Amino acid sequence: MNKKFLLVMLVLSIIVAAFYAYLGGFSSANVSEASSKQLFVAGRAFNGSVNDNGINDAFRRASEVLDKKELEGMLGNIYYNNPEGRADSVNAFIGVVIPDSTVQLPADYELRVVPAGPGVLRSEVDAH
Secondary structure, eight states, X not given: OHHHHHHHHHHXXXXXXXXXXXXXXXXXXXXXXXXXOOEEEEEEEEEEETTSHHHHHHHHHHHHHHHTTSSOSEEEEEESSOGGGTXXXXXXXXXXXXXXXXXXXXXXXXXXXXXXXXXXEEEEOOOO
């Protein structure tokens, strides 16, 4: 029985390793240096607890802006701190990443710019 168990475990290990390899588990990451693009984020600032309803309202408003086609873009946020290290307080800007600064913003939205810059690392992995 001990030999059968070891044989079954060996076969299962080979199958799992083959599946892991198929999914790209043994692929190495290609890391390159790139420069980031300037981003425009239209949205609302939030400063408070992660448990505050205001953060939910800001995310809902951003989703509503996209659903109603008030702005074209995708959801995007700027976090100015790490809430885990600050007793659950968040200083963030929640909104929509827009293509340029000439877009007409909704009345309750403001525009913030994330500047372009060098020194961004980009990593790609060829996996499933």
